[in-house]
Amino acid sequence: MATRALMVVTLLAFCGCALTVAAKSWWETASFYQIYPRSFKDSDGDGVGDLNGVTSMLPYLKEIGITGAWLSPFLKSPMADFGYDVSNFTDVDPLFGTMEDFERLLAKAKELDIKILLDFVPNHSSDECEWFIKSAARDPVYKDYYMWHPGKLVDGKRQPPNNWISLFYGSAWQWHEGRQEYYFHQFDKKQPDFNFRNPAVREAMNNVLRFWLEKGVDGFRIDAIHHVFEIEADEDGNYADEPVSGWSNDPLNYGYVRHIYTIDQWENPHLVYEWRQVLEDYRAEHGGDERILMIEAWSALDIMMQYYGNETAEGGQIPFNFQLISYLDRNSDAYLYAEVINRWFQYMPTGRTPNWVIGNHDKSRVATRFGVERIDLFNILLLTLPGCSITYNGDEIGMTDVWISWEDTVDPQACNSAQEGYEWRSRDPARTPHQWSDTANAGFTTGQKTWLPISEDYKLVNVKRQRSVALSHLNVFKNLQQLRKTATLQDGETEVKALNNNVLAVKRSLRENYTYITLLNINIFDRIQNFNLHEHFADLPAEFEYVLITDRSIKRKGDKTPTSSVTLMPHESIVLRSSVRV
Numbered sequence: 001m002a003t004r005a006l007m008v009v010t011l012l013a014f015c016g017c018a019l020t021v022a023a024k025s026w027w028e029t030a031s032f033y034q035i036y037p038r039s040f041k042d043s044d045g046d047g048v049g050d051l052n053g054v055t056s057m058l059p060y061l062k063e064i065g066i067t068g069a070w071l072s073p074f075l076k077s078p079m080a081d082f083g084y085d086v087s088n089f090t091d092v093d094p095l096f097g098t099m100e101d102f103e104r105l106l107a108k109a110k111e112l113d114i115k116i117l118l119d120f121v122p123n124h125s126s127d128e129c130e131w132f133i134k135s136a137a138r139d140p141v142y143k144d145y146y147m148w149h150p151g152k153l154v155d156g157k158r159q160p161p162n163n164w165i166s167l168f169y170g171s172a173w174q175w176h177e178g179r180q181e182y183y184f185h186q187f188d189k190k191q192p193d194f195n196f197r198n199p200a201v202r203e204a205m206n207n208v209l210r211f212w213l214e215k216g217v218d219g220f221r222i223d224a225i226h227h228v229f230e231i232e233a234d235e236d237g238n239y240a241d242e243p244v245s246g247w248s249n250d251p252l253n254y255g256y257v258r259h260i261y262t263i264d265q266w267e268n269p270h271l272v273y274e275w276r277q278v279l280e281d282y283r284a285e286h287g288g289d290e291r292i293l294m295i296e297a298w299s300a301l302d303i304m305m306q307y308y309g310n311e312t313a314e315g316g317q318i319p320f321n322f323q324l325i326s327y328l329d330r331n332s333d334a335y336l337y338a339e340v341i342n343r344w345f346q347y348m349p350t351g352r353t354p355n356w357v358i359g360n361h362d363k364s365r366v367a368t369r370f371g372v373e374r375i376d377l378f379n380i381l382l383l384t385l386p387g388c389s390i391t392y393n394g395d396e397i398g399m400t401d402v403w404i405s406w407e408d409t410v411d412p413q414a415c416n417s418a419q420e421g422y423e424w425r426s427r428d429p430a431r432t433p434h435q436w437s438d439t440a441n442a443g444f445t446t447g448q449k450t451w452l453p454i455s456e457d458y459k460l461v462n463v464k465r466q467r468s469v470a471l472s473h474l475n476v477f478k479n480l481q482q483l484r485k486t487a488t489l490q491d492g493e494t495e496v497k498a499l500n501n502n503v504l505a506v507k508r509s510l511r512e513n514y515t516y517i518t519l520l521n522i523n524i525f526d527r528i529q530n531f532n533l534h535e536h537f538a539d540l541p542a543e544f545e546y547v548l549i550t551d552r553s554i555k556r557k558g559d560k561t562p563t564s565s566v567t568l569m570p571h572e573s574i575v576l577r578s579s580v581r582v
């Protein structure tokens with residue numbers, strides 16, 4: 001089994017034992033990219049990105065060293081949640097193109113050796129899915145596909161069955177006139193939750209995976225897995241209230257209750273093990289490279305680790321590591337960075353592979369959350385840590401959030417409640433169109449309008465311009481991908497530590513190879529840092545060479561520095577390489 005081979009590698013990485021390095025599976029050092037298809041590239045001028053647009057830009061992914069991409073949903077959908085409300089799990093939405101377009105995308109990706117992962121949204125379908133329509137009509141096959149409840153009578157008035165709240169505001173139970181029952185939805189009311197306790201639902205979803213494997217996808221990114229199961233109903237078919245949290249005064253606010261019955265139920269990881277088995281069975285029959293699962297869960301670390309697998313069953317290869325997103329902000333010091341990074345290593349079971357994520361389509365952009373002066377810093381960190389990196393489209397050129405007026409806001413998480421505070425809830429600012437060039441609409445579309453406004457900074461921040469600026473964010477990203485191919489960054493041991501409040505160091509070393517040290521000046525004040533690396537790491541040679549610099553650097557690539565006195569300029573991030581193999 002592939003994971004046994006991994007164990008050897010990771011032992012080497014974390015205890016330095018003298019074992020041989022086993023060959024790695026393709027994904028273990030992959031540089032992944034998240035494509036939000038609505039905003040990546042529009043091929044037909046309607047102002048919404050599409051599959052042919054993605055296909056036309058696959059050479060760009062190759063150019064920037066991406067080895068695998070996951071695409072946010074492009075399946076048939078009424079778009080109440082921009083595709084996260086799927087009405088047919090095996091059909092492409094005409095807004096994005098056709099199945100033939102997707103097949104062409106896959107063929108082109110194969111030609112370029114870029115792996116493609118589909119976003120699989122198992123928790124719910126759209127209320128316009130045929131399965132839901134049949135379920136509402138009590139069709140004998142589908143009637144228990146979703147979570148239905150007659151509600152309770154209070155003073156002769158019908159009320160939702162309990163106090164469960166939707167993430168998008170208000171009761172999680174929606175009355176259905178046709179069936180004369182409530183259905184449960186963790187997200188929008190147009191996203192009814194599946195009943196995963198029904199084996200027929202499990203099989204239907206397994207068949208969805210098989211359908212796309214047959215098309216040739218290399219795996220799946222699993223959406224919102226921590227919401228999949230709810231607590232089992234009691235003997236009378238009722239579900240207990242969730243306890244009031246005390247964090248909010250508004251009983252319709254998601255934070256009003258503690259979600260002990262609607263998230264992180266113990267069954268969730270086991271569903272992932274079942275899906276992994278579907279992938280393994282497919283591979284056993286059809287061969288090819290390992291198919292993978294990326295797992296999206298916003299859960300405590302001990303729960304996250306269960307998604308890797310248990311003693312007898314394999315799980316997802318990549319349970320998203322959201323530690324950097326969850327615990328760091330622009331005021332964090334280097335000790336916190338080190339702690340947050342090392343925590344994943346401490347919890348991760350032997351033989352598993354770490355992964356690093358700093359942005360996605362639900363979070364404020366990294367350039368906005370941490371400041372534009374830290375764009376290179378995070379790209380350098382993600383790409384020099386061991387394991388796989390996952391970059392949200394646009395972060396390689398340092399795109400920032402775009403302010404969007406209430407009138408232009410389209411995200412249901414913002415629109416479903418009052419105008420007041422919508423800016424806090426809206427996910428639109430991080431979803432604006434990709435900035436390709438300085439031409440009209442940033443080269444995203446040939447049309448006049450775009451589904452979300454283009455950032456005003458597109459004449460300065462775009463791919464075309466950054467290609468021609470030596471130390472642009474894009475070129476730093478590309479230079480990193482070259483470094484990443486070295487034996488040390490692929491297979492080396494890792495030591496992450498803060499040198500002081502302001503400087504984070506990542507040391508990567510491998511027997512008989514060069515040692516690399518990433519140094520990040522996190523300093524929230526504009527200060528120069530000087531330090532002696534011998535005081536922090538044992539057995540370093542006397543001299544290091546600059547192999548990666550940024551536009552903050554005064555040194556040049558190839559310059560040398562004594563190990564005893566390394567200087568970082570304000571907000572400078574660099575990678576040094578030992579002058580000799582060790």
Ligand SMILES: *[C@@H]1O[C@H](CO)[C@@H](O)[C@H](O)[C@H]1NC(C)=O
Pocket residue numbers: 087088089090091129130131
């Ligand atoms: C999904 O779409 C395909 C292709 O149009 C169709 O054959 C299938 O019946 C649809 N499935 C559902 C559940 O609507």
Ligand SMILES: *[C@@H]1O[C@H](CO)[C@@H](O)[C@H](O)[C@H]1NC(C)=O
Pocket residue numbers: 270273310311312313
């Ligand atoms: C691991 O998960 C499998 C599949 O869900 C289960 O059958 C098995 O009992 C679990 N093993 C342990 C040791 O918990």
Ligand SMILES: *[C@@H]1O[C@H](CO)[C@@H](O)[C@H](O)[C@H]1NC(C)=O
Pocket residue numbers: 021487488491510511512513581
């Ligand atoms: C560097 O490490 C690789 C293993 O990843 C090894 O094959 C090689 O011999 C090492 N030494 C040199 C000089 O490359």
Ligand SMILES: CC(=O)N[C@H]1CO[C@H](CO)[C@@H](O)[C@@H]1O
Pocket residue numbers: 081084085121187223224296360361362
């Ligand atoms: C990061 C991410 O993919 N979030 C999605 C989680 O699932 C909900 C509902 O499907 C979406 O609204 C989010 O965008």
Ligand SMILES: [Ca+2]
Pocket residue numbers: 042043044045046047048049050095
């Ligand atoms: Ca389009």
Ligand SMILES: [Ca+2]
Pocket residue numbers: 123186193194227228229230
């Ligand atoms: Ca659910």
